Amino acid sequence: MGESESVKGYRAGFVSLVGRPNVGKSTLMNAMLGVRLSIATPKPQTTRNRILGVRTVEDRGQLVFLDTPGIHRIRRGRRLNRAMVDEAVRAIRETEVCAFVVEAKSLVQRPGQPLWGEDADIAEQIAAAGVTCILVVNKVDQLRGRAQLLPALAALGEDSRFIAIVPVSALKGDNVGHLEGVLLDQLPEAGPLFPEDTLTDRAERFFAAEMIREQVLLQTDREVPYSVAVEVELFSENPRDGALEIQALIHVERESQKGIVIGRGGQRLKAIGTAARARLEAFFGQHVRLELLVRVQADWADRPQDLSRFGYEEAP
Ligand SMILES: Nc1nc2c(ncn2[C@@H]2O[C@H](COP(=O)(O)OP(=O)(O)O)[C@@H](O)[C@H]2O)c(=O)[nH]1
Ligand SMILES: [Mg+2]
Missing domain, CATH: 3.40.50.300 (P-loop containing nucleotide triphosphate hydrolases)
Incomplete structure (x- = not known):
């Protein structure tokens, strides 16, 4: 490699x-x-x-x-x-x-x-x-x-x-x-495989999705963690104030799970957003504006097209 x-x-x-x-x-x-x-x-x-x-x-x-x-x-x-x-x-x-x-x-x-x-x-x-x-x-x-x-x-x-x-x-x-x-x-004797200041090969958007998913996992229980995928729809730096603007969709498989993630009066989604934003700001070292939406997408974990859309590869 x-x-x-x-x-x-x-x-x-x-x-x-x-x-x-x-x-x-x-x-x-x-x-x-x-x-x-x-x-x-x-x-x-x-x-x-x-x-x-x-x-x-x-x-x-x-x-x-x-x-x-x-x-x-x-x-x-x-x-x-x-x-x-x-x-x-x-x-x-x-x-x-x-x-x-x-x-x-x-x-x-x-x-x-x-x-x-x-x-x-x-x-x-x-x-x-x-x-x-x-x-x-x-x-x-x-x-x-x-x-x-x-x-x-x-x-x-x-x-x-x-x-x-x-x-x-x-x-x-x-x-x-x-x-x-x-x-x-x-390891074999060899020169560096990546420039020495490299941390990872994945795009920032991927880590944004992961950090949001982490908070959903931490703040929900039972079947929800297995049924969640996060898709970042917007990831851009606002030229005026330098803040990162992130919009993400939290996909779940059933209406009942949507209710759990949103919580009574939207309380849980708010808590997920607050914690995820803190984590994103620490990771990117920038002010973050985060918008989260929850959407029901039945059986995404069984559908090849959804798997690849959410970044999960299947063996060739
Ligand atoms: N007590 C203790 N817990 C650990 C240690 N390493 C990981 N954990 C915990 O084990 C859980 C699973 O860790 P994670 O890294 O996600 O495991 P993975 O699934 O193998 O990647 C988390 O709650 C970690 O905090 C350790 O050295 N000691
Ligand atoms: Mg792991």
């Missing part, structure tokens, strides 16, 4: 972040970038697209992260879910290094066989793809003591599929700097 001249000692390449939903892949990428680029919430399906984040470490190298939707067994066969899993599997194949993220508390449940269930399946898929894999044990802050991890780490130390095992807390930033060094060491 991209050619550049090789600089002595400088390393560069792509690192995919894979794992079950909710293990902390997006939080980890944000911790390494030092920016909240990829939205992260306790809800499943928070990350739906692959998101590229570039971390340049001065004089040492460049890590190009691909944050992916989680890999999980598809129980509900919706097109959106399939597209998400395909995206993650594709990312593994396209990168030179894979950071496989698991949760500390699930490893300690079965120390003799620490990777079980879906984690075991994902480990198999990574091994089959033949990429270098680093096992990242996240959320160590949730354990009562680090000693709890030792039996699982001993068992995993025997597992030749992993070139290194690194415990971290993405949320607290513990050991994230060490992980960065471990990942860099695995």
Whole structure:
């Protein structure tokens, strides 16, 4: 992916972040970038697209992260879910290094066989793809003591599929700097793949939509988070006062969901707008005027034309 001249000692390449939903892949990428680029919430399906984040470490190298939707067994066969899993599997194949993220508390449940269930399946898929894999044990802050991890780490130390095992807390930033060094060491010697001040390859509009969707996820429950897509219709800088003017449509699948998102007397939509605006202003460093509308678009998550309109790719 991209050619550049090789600089002595400088390393560069792509690192995919894979794992079950909710293990902390997006939080980890944000911790390494030092920016909240990829939205992260306790809800499943928070990350739906692959998101590229570039971390340049001065004089040492460049890590190009691909944050992916989680890999999980598809129980509900919706097109959106399939597209998400395909995206993650594709990312593994396209990168030179894979950071496989698991949760500390699930490893300690079965120390003799620490990777079980879906984690075991994902480990198999990574091994089959033949990429270098680093096992990242996240959320160590949730354990009562680090000693709890030792039996699982001993068992995993025997597992030749992993070139290194690194415990971290993405949320607290513990050991994230060490992980960065471990990942860099695995990349090939090469010059930077992107200009050194690059953060991502996606357009600003995409992040605006994501930050609005993040607030909808955080402020609604039950089926709504699965049924929401956000489409930015207007994204422009007002030449008079330099403010960003953003108009977005929040698509839901049913009238009842529209009612939930709007809330009594419009209260919830107002709260979503206020929080999203604060987040957008922090991200873009500009004053933002935000207008949100809610529209019912039945079954968009099953319709190929809507999936591509909302930025979700299907495998060719
Ligand atoms: N306690 C704790 N929570 C974390 C950590 N990393 C992520 N989380 C939380 O786990 C949830 C899912 O994180 P997210 O990054 O969206 O997971 P993803 O689906 O794998 O991308 C969020 O509520 C995060 O705040 C961690 O190191 N410790
Ligand atoms: Mg995520």
